[in-house]
Amino acid sequence: MSLPLPGALLxxxxxxxxxxxxxxxxxxxxxxxxxxxxxxxAESTEWIGASLLECCEYVTA
Structure with a gap:
């Protein structure tokens, strides 16, 4: 039996x-x-939604 692939993944x-x-x-x-x-x-909360690159630049500054 073959199941159909899902139309999307979340x-x-x-x-x-x-x-x-x-x-x-x-x-x-x-x-x-x-x-x-x-x-x-506090930093975790402040950086929610930021890109990984932006976050790493902040940490290494």
Whole structure:
């Protein structure tokens, strides 16, 4: 039996299906910490929606 492919996929990157912000903030803090940078909850909130490039430029400035 072959099932039809879905017409679309939804990737939940902004809390559409679940509130994943706490997990995302924890991941940011962990990654930046391992790279030697401090990343506060306030910065996580301030940078919501920014591009990865913009965020990295901010951290390395």
């Amino acid at each position: 990737f939940d990157m902004d809390g559409t299906l679940i509130d994943s912000d706490a997990w995302w903030f924890a991941a940011e803090s962990t990654v930046f910490g391992r790279l030697g940078f401090s990343w506060t909850p």
